[in-house]
Amino acid sequence: xxxxxxxxxKSKVFYVLLVIIxxxxxxxxxxxxxxxxxxxxxxxxxxxxxxxxxxxxxxxVLLSFLLSFFFHHHLIHITHDIVLxxxxxxxxxxxxxxxxxxxxxxxERVFTAxxxxxTLAQIPGIVMGGINAxxxxxxxxxxxxxxxxxxxxxxxxxxxxLLIIYLVRNIKxxxxxxxxxxxxxxxxxxxxxxxxxxxxxxxDRYRNSIILDDYLMENRRVSHSINIDTSTSYxxxxxxxxxxxxxxxxxxxxxxPLIVIVGIREQSTFxxxxxxxxxxxxxxxxxxxxxxxxKIAIQRLKNVHKLIDKKLSIDVLGKSQEWExxxxxxxxxxxxxxxxxxxxxxxxxxxxxxxxxxxILFVVGGNGSGKSTFVKLLSGLYKPNQGSLTWNGRLLxxxxxxxxxxxxxxxxxxxxxxxxxxxxxxxxxKVKMLVDWMKLTAVVKEDKDRLTIDTDLxxxxxxxxxxxxxxxxxxxxxxxxxxxxxxxxxxxSFFYKKILKKLQEQGKIIIAVTHDDKYYDVATxxxxxxxxxxxxxxxxSLLINNDTPTTYRDE
Numbered sequence: 001x002x003x004x005x006x007x008x009x010k011s012k013v014f015y016v017l018l019v020i021i022x023x024x025x026x027x028x029x030x031x032x033x034x035x036x037x038x039x040x041x042x043x044x045x046x047x048x049x050x051x052x053x054x055x056x057x058x059x060x061v062l063l064s065f066l067l068s069f070f071f072h073h074h075l076i077h078i079t080h081d082i083v084l085x086x087x088x089x090x091x092x093x094x095x096x097x098x099x100x101x102x103x104x105x106x107x108e109r110v111f112t113a114x115x116x117x118x119t120l121a122q123i124p125g126i127v128m129g130g131i132n133a134x135x136x137x138x139x140x141x142x143x144x145x146x147x148x149x150x151x152x153x154x155x156x157x158x159x160x161x162l163l164i165i166y167l168v169r170n171i172k173x174x175x176x177x178x179x180x181x182x183x184x185x186x187x188x189x190x191x192x193x194x195x196x197x198x199x200x201x202x203x204d205r206y207r208n209s210i211i212l213d214d215y216l217m218e219n220r221r222v223s224h225s226i227n228i229d230t231s232t233s234y235x236x237x238x239x240x241x242x243x244x245x246x247x248x249x250x251x252x253x254x255x256x257p258l259i260v261i262v263g264i265r266e267q268s269t270f271x272x273x274x275x276x277x278x279x280x281x282x283x284x285x286x287x288x289x290x291x292x293x294x295k296i297a298i299q300r301l302k303n304v305h306k307l308i309d310k311k312l313s314i315d316v317l318g319k320s321q322e323w324e325x326x327x328x329x330x331x332x333x334x335x336x337x338x339x340x341x342x343x344x345x346x347x348x349x350x351x352x353x354x355x356x357x358x359x360i361l362f363v364v365g366g367n368g369s370g371k372s373t374f375v376k377l378l379s380g381l382y383k384p385n386q387g388s389l390t391w392n393g394r395l396l397x398x399x400x401x402x403x404x405x406x407x408x409x410x411x412x413x414x415x416x417x418x419x420x421x422x423x424x425x426x427x428x429x430k431v432k433m434l435v436d437w438m439k440l441t442a443v444v445k446e447d448k449d450r451l452t453i454d455t456d457l458x459x460x461x462x463x464x465x466x467x468x469x470x471x472x473x474x475x476x477x478x479x480x481x482x483x484x485x486x487x488x489x490x491x492x493s494f495f496y497k498k499i500l501k502k503l504q505e506q507g508k509i510i511i512a513v514t515h516d517d518k519y520y521d522v523a524t525x526x527x528x529x530x531x532x533x534x535x536x537x538x539x540x541s542l543l544i545n546n547d548t549p550t551t552y553r554d555e
Contacts, residue, residue: 133280365529412466
């Protein structure tokens with residue numbers, strides 16, 4: 001994503017307008033400078049504007065303002081439109097990505113890219129200030145050259161040398177900024193571990209001390225040192241830039257007459273012109289640090305885009321479909337392989353299972369047996385290397401599978417907003433029934449303005465609320481991953497003996513990963529995984545015919 005190319009594509013007349021306005025603005029600024037110099041040296045204006053000094057000055061300033069306003073207004077709209085395109089492009093790519101590829105990318109890179117996009121909002125100020133200042137500086141040098149070409153060239157050489165000194169120092173600062181940015185990325189990673197793993201940290205004092213002292217605090221100390229160093233360097237450059245004007249003016253007054261034959265009138269013109277363009281040169285100099293930040297942001301955005309293009313695979317798109325509320329769900333020859341650097345490290349399957357409306361299927365097995373992978377496959381998050389899924393004999397892809405299956409993961413995330421647009425008012429009969437059913441009446445709080453339910457609950461209560469949301473999706477298949485693990489014994493018994501039975505009566509297909517062997521009698525079918533393989537089932541009838549068509553094949 002090249003920002004300048006995107007700018008050109010957005011408005012093909014942009015650079016034509018830029019050149020025209022720059023030329024006109026330059027001529028106007030030279031005219032204003034000429035007017036000021038004539039007034040100071042008491043030289044009358046000759047030609048058409050003679051006798052109309054006030055009108056000439058006011059007209060030139062007003063026209064320059066209107067032209068600048070038109071261009072700046074146009075540039076602001078174009079730039080912010082493109083910044084929006086950058087951000088929406090990243091959001092769309094991530095939003096349309098498969099879960100597997102998103103896991104490989106990592107959410108930290110998305111946060112970093114969004115922050116870099118925010119930096120691009122500085123570009124209008126950089127471009128606007130740069131063009132205005134450049135036009136004034138160029139016009140000023142042209143005006144000075146009309147007084148003395150040799151004198152002007154001598155002054156230009158001096159100013160260029162001072163600028164080179166500043167740029168060389170700025171390159172060193174830019175390197176330090178890159179180091180600082182890397183430290184910031186690392187800090188966010190440590191901070192993520194610190195905040196999201198706070199429970200685990202509190203459970204181990206040594207680990208808590210290490211992450212605080214050796215990682216977070218040390219990172220901040222190093223960043224603090226580099227921040228002071230770069231800020232001090234910028235301060236030195238700015239002071240040197242400010243006082244360099246004294247050097248230039250002193251050069252004009254004391255040194256220039258020794259090099260070039262100039263009189264007091266020419267010296268006055270040079271000093272006046274230098275004073276006139278001081279603000280513009282200062283603007284150009286101050287743009288350099290901002291440009292450095294933008295340059296780093298654009299480069300990092302390019303790297304993130306390359307990474308996104310490399311790692312994110314596009315998900316199957318399409319609108320949600322309505323499906324029959326009852327039927328037979330078949331899993332045939334399901335196989336999935338994890339790969340690490342193209343090396344096969346774990347294989348799930350082949351899996352052959354069939355369930356129908358009213359079935360309660362328990363998925364059991366030890367840690368690492370493949371249950372979590374099985375859940376991700378059934379929820380459409382992972383795409384199998386081989387096998388097929390059918391609903392009433394109809395082949396399903398991953399998106400269609402998501403329209404059929406409502407899932408509650410072992411660590412469900414409850415969103416801060418009602419993204420499903422559920423009618424979740426506690427006054428509604430269905431919501432009230434589910435809240436009462438989950439024994440949450442005394443603890444849940446409704447935010448009527450945002451149409452949400454407060455998620456500040458215990459882990460077990462949050463899982464109950466997640467189950468309420470899953471049931472409100474009203475899908476024929478309910479997939480639960482270790483749902484009862486955090487429930488108290490009383491409610492766990494209520495869940496298995498009452499809630500599951502009630503859902504069974506409603507014709508739901510329940511597929512539940514569980515370790516609760518005490519309640520195995522609740523299930524109508526049980527499958528057990530061992531080392532990625534389906535080692536046993538409750539009944540031989542669960543094994544289905546190998547002639548079922550397949551839609552996925554390992555490449």
